[in-house]
Amino acid sequence: MTFMEGRTLRCLGSWTMSDVGPAERTLRLMEWPAGGSLRFEGSGIQAFDTGGAVVLSRAVMEARRRGCEVTVEGLQSEYAQLMSLVSAHWEAMMAHVAARPNGKARFQSSIRNLVDRLLRGLDFIGESSIALLRVSPSPARLRWRSALNSLRLDGVNALPITGLLTFLIGVVIAYQGAEQLRKFGTNIFIVDLVGISLLREIAPLIGAILIAGRSGSAYAAHIGTMKVTEELDALRTFGLSPTELLVLPRMLALVVALPLLTVYADVLGVFGGMLIASNQLNVSFTAFLSRFEEAVAVRHFLIGIGKAPFFAVIIALVGCYQGFQIRGGVDDVGRHTTISVVQSIFLVIIFDALCSIILNWWNL
Amino acid sequence: MSLAGHTGTPIIEVRQVSTQFGPAIVHQDVSLTVVKGEVFAIAGGNGCGKSTLLREIIGLLNPTAGTITLLGADSRELQQADGGSLHRRFGVMFQHGALFSSMTLAENVAVPLREHTSLSAGLIRDIVALKIALVGLPPDSALKFPRELSGGMRRRAALARAIVMDPELLFLDEPTAGLDPMIAAGFDDLVLDLKRLLGLTVVMVTHDLDSLWRIADRVVVLGEGRVLGMGTMESLAASDDPAVRNYFHGPRGRAAQLNHSGGALPRD
Known part of the structure; x- marks a missing residue:
């Protein structure tokens, strides 16, 4: 005192x-x-x-x-x-x-960072495309072992969770629909409701969101850690391209896995809807399936699984890109992993919305 | 044990500490005493349990057997977050700095002050600035993030954070590993200066023979899970124990000694 x-x-x-x-x-x-x-x-x-x-x-x-x-x-x-x-x-x-942060300089550098990030993103897409072109004439150059491993980790291992979730979503949609349809006595339209919404939109989206959370984040974290520990630099000194070695196999694996997962999700989701339909609306399995054949056009199914490979490319590219963006410390790994999930889900939904608009123009 | 005369108030006492990780025995019956005001170094080959011992002393790890007393308290007590009454009396500089990467350098240094004191923001800023100035970092570095600093600057920043509370005891884990010889020597001088200015007791784990010669008052050499030798560098260098001789009389050890004694290497 x-x-x-x-x-x-x-x-x-x-x-x-x-x-x-x-x-x-x-x-x-x-x-x-x-x-x-x-x-x-x-x-x-x-x-x-x-x-x-x-x-x-x-x-x-x-x-x-x-x-x-x-x-x-x-x-x-x-x-x-x-x-x-x-x-x-x-x-x-x-x-x-x-010593005070200089406001103007900070603003300038944040603008510069933004432009930089955009350019690096383009750069990465370009590099991946070139790697793809380089590998495609001689498929033997692709790392098949790593692609198959990735297929198992990101595809096969995701089956239980994807199946469970779409089954439950089928159940939820059917429940919600049942309330409304019963009022009008149009119980059989549950088939249209469940079938079209699941096949066309929900199953591919749920698949993509799950994969973005499971695999996109893992790609970012894995590649990022390799970058922090200088493993990527070690690869480059052997004359190996990290893009070719790490990005292409993962992208390929997802492009194969996501449509397959979508089909699987379709089946389980519709099955979930079917259970509720017979339980709540007295639509028997046979009635459900025969109505399914006439009401749900093949194009809904095709549009659904047709979008899946594009979702896969978005998720793989964003995940790997964020991994490569990690620099410096370990805290960056966490940050970029989060960014990769948010960004890939965001882009997937944007892409999905664009598809809906375009397909609507074409009356599909 | 009457290894090398140490006199003064003991500040750390390690008694018969044994450590085992599963079947691997790291230490067996390691005993040592650090007295107030000295620079005490823990040396030894890779994997001899130097860093493990340090972690045990600062309470990050429990020894399998034996007791460690730190500033008059059992180091096991350190594992309970006690609001820092014991923790604020010592500072630790980790090998890679362990600066919080989401904070600027100044914020990093301010962490213990913010958590353990109720000082005003202005005073915290002043104390942080003093500590950053003391370790010799340039003015613009306070606003930088750890990833924007070079390795040597990061060490200095970590040192500033370790001494921000004016601790009685400073622990340094491999303070000069991976620094170039000039910067490493500068760092050694800095540690000596700070020790003098702030009246610190310094415990450091190091491989660096140059720093052992330059700044350590006493050194313990660990090996094969036990204390191979303890004392001043001169007495260790003259030791007959083959393991200690090997450690200090490799080509680098001789060069460091030569360097230290200004060219006159005692013939043996």
Whole structure:
């Protein structure tokens, strides 16, 4: 603590980081006399550390700025040493305190970053396309082993969760539809409702969203970690292209896996709808299936699985791209993994909406 | 054990510590004492359990057997988050800095102050600036993120964070590993300066023979899971134990010693 006594500022007690808070507040609000001599009496200080030294030095500097002649007296020798340590570094310290982010420069650099990111994205798409062109004349160059492994991890292993989710969504749609259809006595239209919405939109979307969450994020994290640990650089020094080695097999695996998953999701989703239809609306399995044949045109199914490979390309490219964007530390891995999921789901839905608009123009 | 005369107040006491990871024995009956005000180095070959011992002392790991007393308290107590009453009395600089990558350098250094004190933002800023100035980082670095700093600057930043609370004890894990010789020597000097200015006791794990010669008051050499030797560098270099001799009398050890003694290598 501290108090003024005429022209003497008495400092008492503990001036350590834990206890100096009140003294600092007092000194910050202190009305220094303009000019004249001022004595800081420190013999009452019982504990002192750099925190206390900073507070005391600030007060000394402030009083000097007001034109006072300041003397500091009575400090124990090691405390005085700390004071001289602080005053020896005072200018460097003030330079640190004065360092402020420059708003204009920050704005410019954020614009530059945005442009940079767009260009890098284009660059990545270009590089992947070139790698694809380079590999396609000689398919033996493709890493089949890695593609098959990826197919197992991202396709086969995703079967249970995809199946369960679309089954449940089939159930939910049928339940919601049943309420409305029963009012009009048009129970049999449950087939159109479940069949078309699932085959055309929901099954491919659910598949894509699951894969984006399961596999897209894994791609980003895997490639990103390889980048952080300089494994990608090691590959390049062997003359191997990371794009060819890591991106193409994954993309290929997803392009094969996602349409297949969609078909599987179609089956389970419709099955879920069928169960509810027979349970709630007295539409028997046979009635359901014969109505399905006439009501749900093949084109709905084809449009659904036709979109899947495009979703797959989006997810694989975004996941791998975000992986390559990781630089520096491990925290970047988490950040870019999140970005990869959000971005790929976003792009998948945008693409899906575009498809709907275009197909609507063509009356499909 | 009467290994090399140490006098003064013990600040760390390691008694008969044994460590086992599954079947692998890391330490067996390791005992040592660090006294107030010295620079104590833990040396030894790769995989001899130096860093494990350090982690045990700072309470990140429990030894299988034995006790470790740190600043008068059992190091096991450190595993409970106690609001920092013991934690604030020592600072640790990790090998790769372990700076929080989502924060700027100044924010990193401010973490212990923000968490453990109720000082005003302005004062925290001042103390942080002082510590950053003390470790000799340029003014514009305070606003940078760890990924924008070079390896040497990151070490300095980590050191600034370790000393921000004016700890009594400073732990350094491989402070100079991977730094070029000039920067490493600069770092050694910095540690010595800070030790003098702030009255620190320093415990460091290192391989760096140059830093052992330059700044360590006493050194313990670990190997084969036990203490091979302990004492000043001079006494260790003159040791008859073949394992210790091997460690200090390889070509690099001799060069470091030559360097330190200004060219006059005592013939043996």
